[in-house]
Amino acid sequence: MSRILIFSTAYLPLFGGAEVAVKEITDRLGTEFEFVLVTARLRADLSPQERIGAVEVRRIGKGCWSDKLLLAFYGARYARTLGNFDVVWGVMASYGGLAALRYKKAHQSTKFLLTLQEGDSRAHIYARVWWWWPYFTQIFKRADKIQAISNYLADWAREMGAKRSIDVVPNGVDVGHFFPPDELVRERVRAEVRQQYGIPLKAPLVISISRLVPKNGIADLIRAMKFLPEDVHLMIVGEGTLSQNLHTLVQTKKLKDRVHFVGLVNHKDLPRYLWASDVFCRPSLSEGLGNVFLEAMAAGVPVVAPMVGGIKDFLIDNETGFVCISGNPKNITSVLRRALTDLTTRLHVVAEARALVLKKYDWQSISGQMKSIFDTICASS
Numbered sequence: 001m002s003r004i005l006i007f008s009t010a011y012l013p014l015f016g017g018a019e020v021a022v023k024e025i026t027d028r029l030g031t032e033f034e035f036v037l038v039t040a041r042l043r044a045d046l047s048p049q050e051r052i053g054a055v056e057v058r059r060i061g062k063g064c065w066s067d068k069l070l071l072a073f074y075g076a077r078y079a080r081t082l083g084n085f086d087v088v089w090g091v092m093a094s095y096g097g098l099a100a101l102r103y104k105k106a107h108q109s110t111k112f113l114l115t116l117q118e119g120d121s122r123a124h125i126y127a128r129v130w131w132w133w134p135y136f137t138q139i140f141k142r143a144d145k146i147q148a149i150s151n152y153l154a155d156w157a158r159e160m161g162a163k164r165s166i167d168v169v170p171n172g173v174d175v176g177h178f179f180p181p182d183e184l185v186r187e188r189v190r191a192e193v194r195q196q197y198g199i200p201l202k203a204p205l206v207i208s209i210s211r212l213v214p215k216n217g218i219a220d221l222i223r224a225m226k227f228l229p230e231d232v233h234l235m236i237v238g239e240g241t242l243s244q245n246l247h248t249l250v251q252t253k254k255l256k257d258r259v260h261f262v263g264l265v266n267h268k269d270l271p272r273y274l275w276a277s278d279v280f281c282r283p284s285l286s287e288g289l290g291n292v293f294l295e296a297m298a299a300g301v302p303v304v305a306p307m308v309g310g311i312k313d314f315l316i317d318n319e320t321g322f323v324c325i326s327g328n329p330k331n332i333t334s335v336l337r338r339a340l341t342d343l344t345t346r347l348h349v350v351a352e353a354r355a356l357v358l359k360k361y362d363w364q365s366i367s368g369q370m371k372s373i374f375d376t377i378c379a380s381s
Helices: 017-029 067-082 095-106 122-141 151-159 183-197 218-225 243-252 267-275 291-298 309-313 329-341 343-360 363-379
Strands: 002-008 033-040 049-052 055-060 087-091 111-116 145-148 166-168 205-209 233-237 259-263 279-281 303-306 322-324
Touching: 002 017, 002 067, 002 095, 002 363, 017 033, 017 055, 017 291, 017 363, 033 067, 033 095, 055 067, 067 095, 087 095, 087 363, 095 111, 095 122, 111 151, 111 363, 145 151, 145 363, 151 166, 151 309, 183 267, 205 218, 205 267, 205 291, 218 233, 218 243, 218 329, 233 267, 243 259, 267 291, 279 291, 279 329, 291 303, 291 343, 303 329, 322 329, 329 343
Parallel strands: 002 033, 002 087, 033 055, 087 111, 111 145, 145 166, 205 233, 205 279, 233 259, 279 303, 303 322
Antiparallel strands: 049 055
């Protein structure tokens, strides 16, 4: 059985699209490959070593932010104590990607697979990596294979000087988990969630599931609420550095009775919040792909989003969703109003979006594509 060493800046229970993708793929391929993952510890309550699904997880550090640097510069040396590997898999061109690059340099015969999952804008990324730019560019140039989750990220890899083949394999959705249950169950869940947060059962409800950081545009969504009818509510699921600022904005705009902060929710519980809602909106400034948009589509919730980054791969206005303009609260308001009230288009969008997710974004199919990549790269090692 081929052994695959994974370097990821963070891992479960800390999660974003990249972490979910690793979990979904390895769970399905655990009988085909042996996976060992080295990551930054980041939190003192996380165990230095545990098994999560099909992955043996090793965490480096004491449980603080600087563990990321420790991963980048010490991770490769630590991994040498874990035996030999056929493939080193760097998840994102970040601290994990740098650790994978350093491992590759020390183990020339081990093939280096780089996965690009970045959601931040290129300008934001470049502002953070200027101090190690030569190493950063080498992550792309030294990779033996690159898998990008969107065409947007594949183009970025080429711009960064990637010399080997690039496959676009998107993240997926656990369709069985997110597809809505029968109507009676959905109505019960809808009532339970809304009652918990004091939202009237018949009130139009917009949901946004997001890290509360600048690039996700949540402040613009809150501002848009000011222009919507007073019976429309907004539920924000997630945490982040802008949390306090967004709470203050809600108070300033006198929206505290209509905007509900849920906080961080376990990924397995997200369908309940989606089924309780009428429209999903995240007016992002940048996106690598955006797993949560696809999850909303699978859950039967129409999506309002801008045409930025990897969103362009799956969003077609009035077909698979509704297109808004980033940074423009009044436009966001206008599109939300249409998504909430145009019943004919809503039904069409929900049906088309579900069909698209089933056809292109089911994790079972995605995992099969990743198996082909692993098989090919292992055979050449």
